[in-house]
Amino acid sequence: AQSVTQPDIHITVSEGASLELRCNYSYGATPYLFWYVQSPGQGLQLLLKYFSGDTLVQGIKGFEAEFKRSQSSFNLRKPSVHWSDAAEYFCAVGYTGTASKLTFGTGTRLQVTL
Amino acid sequence: EAGVAQSPRYKIIEKRQSVAFWCNPISGHATLYWYQQILGQGPKLLIQFQNNGVVDDSQLPKDRFSAERLKGVDSTLKIQPAKLEDSAVYLCASSLRFSNYGYTFGSGTRLTVV
Numbered sequence: 001a002q003s004v005t006q007p008d009i010h011i012t013v014s015e016g017a018s019l020e021l022r023c024n025y026s027y028g029a030t031p032y033l034f035w036y037v038q039s040p041g042q043g044l045q046l047l048l049k050y051f052s053g054d055t056l057v058q059g060i061k062g063f064e065a066e067f068k069r070s071q072s073s074f075n076l077r078k079p080s081v082h083w084s085d086a087a088e089y090f091c092a093v094g095y096t097g098t099a100s101k102l103t104f105g106t107g108t109r110l111q112v113t114l
Numbered sequence: 115e116a117g118v119a120q121s122p123r124y125k126i127i128e129k130r131q132s133v134a135f136w137c138n139p140i141s142g143h144a145t146l147y148w149y150q151q152i153l154g155q156g157p158k159l160l161i162q163f164q165n166n167g168v169v170d171d172s173q174l175p176k177d178r179f180s181a182e183r184l185k186g187v188d189s190t191l192k193i194q195p196a197k198l199e200d201s202a203v204y205l206c207a208s209s210l211r212f213s214n215y216g217y218t219f220g221s222g223t224r225l226t227v228v
Binding site: 004032034042045046049090092102105 | 145154155205209217221
């Protein structure tokens with residue numbers, strides 16, 4: 001069964017510092033990979049997605065992620081964090097043939113200190 | 115375009131009572147999903163509809179949960195009777211078509227069972 005691991009439950013960074021959130025997925029052919037952000041009381045907003053092609057994906061709000069098949073990873077990065085980035089971040093995976101069903105990780109809560 | 119609408123936003127009920135949630139997807143979106151998000155966990159798919167037919171309900175606790183999608187548009191999710199462990203946020207999402215990962219999530223309904 002497909003699965004996603006986000007090893008960091010909670011991360012605190014200073015505003016202006018760089019950020020990397022880790023995500024590992026279970027092995028499977030042609031994974032579709034996603035990062036979502038959830039602010040308190042809000043639904044999930046898509047930051048970026050990887051289907052195929054260039055392994056470095058650009059998303060909204062200055063985020064990027066890199067797909068590394070050899071490490072089964074899809075880590076999210078941002079060079080300079082803003083206080084408004086404080087939220088919960090979820091990595092998700094889907095596979096061909098699963099009819100667009102997404103499996104989510106448990107999330108990483110990002111706290112930004114001023 | 116209008117987003118995915120969900121109601122109510124919050125609901126508090128006693129255990130063994132029944133409750134219903136409503137979702138109105140984006141106009142023209144054929145695929146609709148209900149996800150359950152328990153505090154501290156990532157969203158988990160409960161049921162997926164394609165138009166008004168069920169595609170996947172393998173993780174729906176069918177002894178107490180039921181869902182329908184009226185005329186392939188609006189959907190309701192019902193719990194009867196509720197248990198304490200059903201306390202969660204119930205997220206509705208829709209996408210344009212089957213096997214399309216272009217999800218749009220609603221803001222969710224937060225259910226507390228006491």
